[in-house]
């Protein structure tokens with residue numbers, strides 16, 4: 001399948017440090033990785049709907065539609081990533097549940113590194 005280049009731009013920053021774009025001309029999908037252990041989480045696959053629009057005949061218009069849907073799909077995936085990963089209050093890392101210790105209060109929520117590599121309860 002053909003791949004379209006897309007520049008997400010600085011304002012489209014992924015929630016985690018590392019993310020991958022699997023999107024192609026037919027669907028949108030993104031991976032996000034835990035900042036600590038690199039565990040991968042793949043966002044829900046969204047189909048590109050602009051392709052079904054019969055009055056879009058030229059490639060440029062289709063590419064614009066795609067870029068629009070791509071941006072929206074990324075924003076949605078990014079929001080989901082916020083729920084999947086935890087934000088360490090100390091170092092700011094976005095980590096998976098395995099790398100996170102939930103404190104009694106939100107301010108005590110830290111990653112395993114900041115907890116001093118102790119095992120979390």
Ligand SMILES: [Zn+2]
Nearest residue numbers: 034037096099
């Ligand atoms: Zn992790």
Ligand SMILES: [Zn+2]
Nearest residue numbers: 088091111114
């Ligand atoms: Zn931390």
